[in-house]
Amino acid sequence: MQTLSENRCFGGTQGVYSHASSATNCDMTFGLFLPEEAQDGPVPILWYLSGLTCTHENAMTKAGAQQWAAEQGIALCFPDTSPRGEDVADDEAYDLGKGAGFYVNATQDPWARHFRMWDYVAEDLPALLAENFALDMDRQAITGHSMGGHGALTLAMSLPGRFRSVSAFSPICNPTGSDWGRKQLNAYLGSDETTWARHDASLLMAETGFDGPVLVDTGTSDQFLDLLKPETLAAAAAKRRQQIQFRMQPGYDHSYFFVSSFMEDHVAFHAEALYA
DSSP: OEEEEEEEETTEEEEEEEEEETTTTEEEEEEEEEOGGGGTSOEEEEEEEOOTTOOSHHHHHHSOHHHHHHHHTOEEEEEOSSOOSTTSOOOSSTTSBTTBOTTOBOOSTTTTTTOBHHHIIIIIHHHHHHHHSOEEEEEEEEEEBTHHHHHHHHHHHHSTTTOSOEEEESOOOOGGGSHHHHHHHHHHHOSOGGGTGGGOHHHHHHHTOOSSOEEEEEETTOTTHHHHOHHHHHHHHHHHTOOEEEEEETTOOSSHHHHHHHHHHHHHHHHHHHTO
16 A cells, blocks of 8 residues: 555545556555554544545545544545556446446446456455444445445445445436446446446345435435435335435535535434444
8 A cells, every 4th residue: 555645634634546446457556544542543434535537636525524533533435436547447428437436336348347446345445444443343434425325325335234324316226227227237237237236336225225224315406306216215215114314405506505504413413423
């Protein structure tokens, strides 16, 4: 692991690090905020998964999460959204290839060699963090925005016992029924749609749900509402009687102005679960 930068931030440290990933077969970069309490011992961790076109840096600099995490004594991890490098496959479209890993393990060429973002976020990066930083890996929570909200919800519901809470900002809720999903799942996983279901938050909610609290915020003025399909997740959660706060926020769009406006709520929501 290589330290790219470390900066004092709200009494703690905002670092950026790179490492060779066995999951993606390339070098990966991530951001990690450690609150001041990490100097005295392991602290709980909140994962933030970013959306399409983003790197580790977008949420790290725009979401305004560090202030609230510092108040709660919680670490923040900002992984990248895809593998990177000259030999990594890409596409001219913004919503496929680099910056658009969709948090799945690709099985189709030319993506299969590097695009294993599920394993990276679920196994590879957590193992690295546990080995190198003062983190309590028994106290984890996860959140994300858009494509990252999709990733947060699907990981949380597929890894029972891993996360104490899950939240999402304007998540892609039904990728098997949306152009933000069908295109990517077909490219990464192939045409057999039975392999797509485990990466659809609405289908997972109907089938298994989440054993813990869930918070979802979406703006009523989000320009991508027809692609996000929040109503599918709300309906599945209601039918299952899932413990959930599902909020449509009046006038907010899809931007980081929206994310930063409700970040304090989300960090406080996770802190309650992490310190229960």
